[in-house]
Amino acid sequence: MQMRHFMLKLCGSALLGLAAGTTVAQNIPADILASARAAGVIRIANTQSSPPWSLIDDKLQPAGYDVEVAKEVARRIGVAKVVFVADSFKNFVEGLKAGKYDLVMNDLTPTPEREKQVDFAAPYGVEDFRIFVLSSNSTIKDQPDLKGRKVGVTTGTSNETWARAHLKESDIRTYDNGGFVFNDLGNGRIDAVISSHFGGMKYANVNKLPIKEVGPVLIYQLSAPAMVKGQPALKDAVSKAIADMTRDGTLDRLARRWVGPEFDMVGDIQRALRQQ
Incomplete structure (x- = not known):
């Protein structure tokens, strides 16, 4: 029953x-x-x-x-x-x-x-995506330098897809909000961020973050x-x-x-x- x-x-x-x-x-x-x-x-x-x-x-x-x-x-x-x-x-x-x-x-x-x-x-639309690090960082200069590093990306973006496919030896950290990922970079909680040139520089300028982009363009992405x-x-x-x-x-x-x-x-x- x-x-x-x-x-x-x-x-x-x-x-x-x-x-x-x-x-x-x-x-x-x-x-x-x-x-x-x-x-x-x-x-x-x-x-x-x-x-x-x-x-x-x-x-x-x-x-x-x-x-x-x-x-x-x-x-x-x-x-x-x-x-x-x-x-x-x-x-x-x-x-x-x-x-x-x-x-x-x-x-x-x-x-x-x-x-x-x-x-x-x-x-x-189209963007070029790069590596962003703290302005004081002198050890990360290109993609190979991200091995073993904490790398931030925005959840669900093609940046996350690219990072998981190409940065298999990095510690990928995901963020629902693009602003939070750059705040954590500025606070030293992560070592690098994969982001568009314009998005990254906008966060840097608006929030007065001491960050810079390094290395060549990683990928071009259409929107x-x-x-x-x-x-x-x-x-x-x-x-x-x-x-x-x-x-x-x-x-x-x-x-x-x-x-x-x-x-x-x-x-x-x-x-x-x-x-x-």
Whole structure:
């Protein structure tokens, strides 16, 4: 009798779980683009803690290169308002699949692992990634010097994937927030950080951290809007918007404002694409 009661309870739990899964699936419209246009709103995720790509400005509003590109993409695909949803890199893929947001636009690289789970539109950004250490550090000069060292990366990023693949003899430490990893570098809790040139220098300048970048570029990484699979209309519309922004100079203008006046965003995207 007790066994029968247990099995009935187990089956009931399974049915509840199935129902919950169905509810999650129903959060995703059959046509996200049409739904967003009808509602006049699209939900776009970013960390709001990875300058110069996304951050919170002095008015407590989302800002940065990715944020401004996202607003312009929304306008060009016919959606009046963007609601930015704060989340971490490690949650982006599952957040899309669960219907928490419609797009992710936050320096997200279209890696083969991610492309198995979500779709990407055309790239709109690119970064070069390097090693950051304390300014007083004279022993770490290149990748081989990271052997046996504590190396910080942001959880769920392609930096973490790269570090685990190429720094097998290092002690990889993960952080949900990009700012925390640099704080720990500044406090001496870790020996090095793998980060983009612009992200690392932004943290150094804003937080007055005594850090420097060393060695050659480790890897170039593109960033592109991510969305749940099965949304061809959304993917095509976003890709067209980015292509138009590339041609009319919008991407370069926004990059010069947020990333740096010397940054050749469109040129570097094309160079990175040729290297693939």
